[in-house]
Amino acid sequence: MLAVMSQWLTISRAAHLLGISRMALQTRIREGDLPSFDGMVTVDDVQRSWPQLDLDESGSFEKTRAIREDAFAKRLRERVLPTQETLAQRLFVQGQELAELQRTLTRYHRLFEALRARLDAAPPPDTADLARLLDEGLARALSAPAPSEDVAALDAMLRVMSAHVTVKPSGREFFVEGSETLLKAALRAGLAPNYGCGNGVCGLCKARVVAGETRAVSPSDYRFSEAEKAQNHVLMCNCTALSSDLVLEVLEADAPEDIPEQRIVAKVRRIDALNADVMRLHLQTPRSNRLRFLAGQRVTLGIRAGVRDGSDVHGEFPVASCPCDDRNLIFHVSRSDRRTASADFSACVFDGRVRLADDVSVWGPWGTFVLEKGSARPLVFIAVEDGFAPINSLIEHAIAVDAAESIMLYWASAQAGGQYLPNQCRAWAEALDEFSYKALTNDELPAALAANAALAASDVYLAGAAESVAPLAAMLVAAGLPPAQLHVESL
Numbered sequence: 001m002l003a004v005m006s007q008w009l010t011i012s013r014a015a016h017l018l019g020i021s022r023m024a025l026q027t028r029i030r031e032g033d034l035p036s037f038d039g040m041v042t043v044d045d046v047q048r049s050w051p052q053l054d055l056d057e058s059g060s061f062e063k064t065r066a067i068r069e070d071a072f073a074k075r076l077r078e079r080v081l082p083t084q085e086t087l088a089q090r091l092f093v094q095g096q097e098l099a100e101l102q103r104t105l106t107r108y109h110r111l112f113e114a115l116r117a118r119l120d121a122a123p124p125p126d127t128a129d130l131a132r133l134l135d136e137g138l139a140r141a142l143s144a145p146a147p148s149e150d151v152a153a154l155d156a157m158l159r160v161m162s163a164h165v166t167v168k169p170s171g172r173e174f175f176v177e178g179s180e181t182l183l184k185a186a187l188r189a190g191l192a193p194n195y196g197c198g199n200g201v202c203g204l205c206k207a208r209v210v211a212g213e214t215r216a217v218s219p220s221d222y223r224f225s226e227a228e229k230a231q232n233h234v235l236m237c238n239c240t241a242l243s244s245d246l247v248l249e250v251l252e253a254d255a256p257e258d259i260p261e262q263r264i265v266a267k268v269r270r271i272d273a274l275n276a277d278v279m280r281l282h283l284q285t286p287r288s289n290r291l292r293f294l295a296g297q298r299v300t301l302g303i304r305a306g307v308r309d310g311s312d313v314h315g316e317f318p319v320a321s322c323p324c325d326d327r328n329l330i331f332h333v334s335r336s337d338r339r340t341a342s343a344d345f346s347a348c349v350f351d352g353r354v355r356l357a358d359d360v361s362v363w364g365p366w367g368t369f370v371l372e373k374g375s376a377r378p379l380v381f382i383a384v385e386d387g388f389a390p391i392n393s394l395i396e397h398a399i400a401v402d403a404a405e406s407i408m409l410y411w412a413s414a415q416a417g418g419q420y421l422p423n424q425c426r427a428w429a430e431a432l433d434e435f436s437y438k439a440l441t442n443d444e445l446p447a448a449l450a451a452n453a454a455l456a457a458s459d460v461y462l463a464g465a466a467e468s469v470a471p472l473a474a475m476l477v478a479a480g481l482p483p484a485q486l487h488v489e490s491l
């Protein structure tokens with residue numbers, strides 16, 4: 001009954017509020033530190049479980065403070081209608097007042113419950129007993145809130161700043177920050193919705209609004225049929241969430257075969273050397289023609305080198321970036337010529353025949369080296385040399401979807417220190433409690449894997465040159481890893 005008085009939060013929203021991952025929160029629930037019911041927790045229980053929560057230190061509070069200061073400066077300058085920032089600030093203040101009222105009501109409710117229990121008890125209370133109970137209860141009801149009791153107010157503010165979206169039928173969730181589009185927010189959260197042009201023309205990103213309201217934030221040329229209008233269809237690429245809780249029915253890709261083959265022309269945005277043997281090739285797709293792929297997949301890149309030597313040059317490369325990275329496609333191009341099919345393209349990158357602003361054709365996506373859907377097992381990633389490229393994409397995606405209990409990355413290279421993006425791996429390990437990273441030589445890798453007793457209960461993703469990964473895969477299976485949990489990408 002008491003819970004009726006407390007505000008309920010979904011686990012995602014509570015994690016968002018606390019600034020921790022959903023998995024970390026679920027671990028606390030599993031360990032019995034935080035009661036939950038049907039995927040929900042109460043604000044009171046969150047406050048009890050995180051008494052040390054310092055909202056002044058939280059990023060959300062910082063954001064609110066910045067908005068407040070910004071709004072103050074603008075008000076001085078403008079002295080006209082309230083700005084969006086001012087409105088947000090006022091909503092926050094109202095949220096605090098509402099939270100205070102809810103808190104007081106909860107305390108009165110507890111007082112009445114206690115009085116009721118006392119009246120029902122034997123022996124019946126005398127007047128002095130009841131007076132004392134009332135005095136104590138009223139003192140509690142009217143006491144000032146503890147600093148950590150601003151959780152409900154902050155949640156009210158976050159509901160204005162970021163909307164929570166539940167996707168049907170998958171049940172996935174994501175948050176829409178500010179007025180970003182539903183498509184951008186869904187991709188950032190690691191979802192794979194159907195989409196094409198990204199700017200309101202093709203209609204592929206259609207979604208049905210099951211509950212809540214949306215608002216168009218940019219014009220669209222797409223015309224809905226009468227039936228689609230009647231069923232509340234919207235375009236994810238030009239709408240944002242108006243309601244703080246929205247339910248959408250969305251067509252999502254579940255597997256590589258759900259994604260059609262595409263061919264687009266992207267531009268070279270940047271080329272830089274990661275070390276003496278690996279170049280990072282950064283392509284950007286046109287605004288109106290994005291590449292749809294799943295993290296871990298490959299594409300074919302082609303350049304018209306014919307302008308200079310009379311032939312087209314192609315190569316197949318794993319995309320090293322995550323589909324959540326909007327129009328940016330990153331590739332790690334290796335000097336190694338072991339992949340004969342890609343050697344010519346790699347040579348063009350290394351000898352300067354691929355230049356800034358050049359057109360590069362992109363076909364694909366190919367391959368099935370993608371995260372296993374629905375698995376909550378710990379993730380172990382093993383990259384050998386530039387096998388790190390698809391692993392990088394998978395890790396970024398795994399972090400975005402926040403579905404794994406823990407992530408372990410082994411990155412092996414022939415030379416000690418041959419890992420060409422060590423800072424990025426260390427940054428993941430420092431920023432995420434559940435992330436561990438080991439840089440090894442190729443010779444050290446088998447012993448390190450053999451020493452990991454948790455491997456057999458994990459999903460293992462292994463990528464690198466065929467001659468390196470084949471013996472490692474055989475070793476892992478011989479050591480007890482179920483073959484269905486082993487995913488191998490031979491480059």
Ligand code: FES
Nearest residue numbers: 196197198203237
């Ligand atoms: S209309 Fe083409 S992706 Fe939205």
